Amino acid sequence: MLIVIFVAVLWYGGLFFQSFFLHRYAAHQVFTMSKTMERITFVLTWIFQGPSYLSAYGYGIMHRMHHAYTDTEKDPHSPSHDANLFAMMWKTKTIYQDINTQRIEIDQRFTKNVPQWKGFDLFASSRFSRLLWIAAYILFFVFFVTSWWQWLLLPVTFLMAPIHGVIINWFGHIYGYANYTMKNTSKNLFRFDFLMMGEGYHNNHHKHASSANFGVKWYEIDITYLIIKLLDATGFIRLKPIAIK
Incomplete structure (x- = not known):
């Protein structure tokens, strides 16, 4: 159980x-926070991301590119232009690494005010850091596994961020329902997004990209937005007026 x-x-x-942090703050900047x-x-x-840590800089820029080029050949991740989800994620990984290592030239509109902490990202994204987390997770499993099937969950702990990305960027453009007819394939995965904490309302988000709340219908409860509202009320962050809906 543990x-x-x-x-x-x-x-x-x-x-x-x-x-x-990566999506609503780094990419869309729907709220502000102190340094x-x-x-x-x-x-x-x-x-919390451990071995699958993503930098705010790489994620923020790549996500802005996704909104600008949704479902076109320039989209960093699109089921419309990739043969399968593995091909899409491999391309995504390559673009993400190219952004972080500055191997490609990025339009300035995608880099404006994206948070960056170069020294920390260099450590957190390093092979040493990722292997350290993997070793820690393995040790935790060694001490606390009580049944053989629990070992099947170990690879999931190593690949959390890519799995989250696949669910939204692949399945969120294929399956689900749409509140808005748009020139892209974005869908809402769940009517109540218990699995992705509001990220699953992908069609809503593409329609209202500057909104902090991804839910639109009464039953579309955005759990992350509720936490954001609490953090705003307690002064840890400040929601921008345009982001409040």
Whole structure:
């Protein structure tokens, strides 16, 4: 049971910081935070994403490119132009690494105000850091596994961020329903997004990219947005007026 709880904490913890920090803050900047709070959030993102840590800089730029080029050949990840989800994710990984290592030239409109902490990202994205997390996870499993099937969850802990990305960027453009007719294939995966904490309302998000709340219908409860509202009310962050809906 402890293994299942551990995996659930990593799943929802890593997902929250990907949605809250990398997506809504770094890419869309729907709220502001102090430099101290930003640095704390960098560290918390590393702690919860572990071996699959994503930099705010690489993620933020790549996601802005996704919105600008959705479902075109320039889209960093699109089921419309990739043979399968593995091909899409491999291309995504390559573009992400090219952005972080500055191997490709990026239009300035995609880099404006994207948070970056070069020194920390260099460590958190290093092979040493990733292997350290993997070793820690393996040790945790060695001590607390109580049944053979729990070992099947171990690879999931190594690949949390890519799995989250596949669910939204592949399945979120193929399956589900749409509240808005748009010139892209974005879908809402769930009517109540219990699995992706609001990220699954992908069609809504493509329609209202500057909104902090991805839910539109009464039953589309955006759990990440509720936490954002709490953090705003307690003064840890400040929602921008245009992002409040």
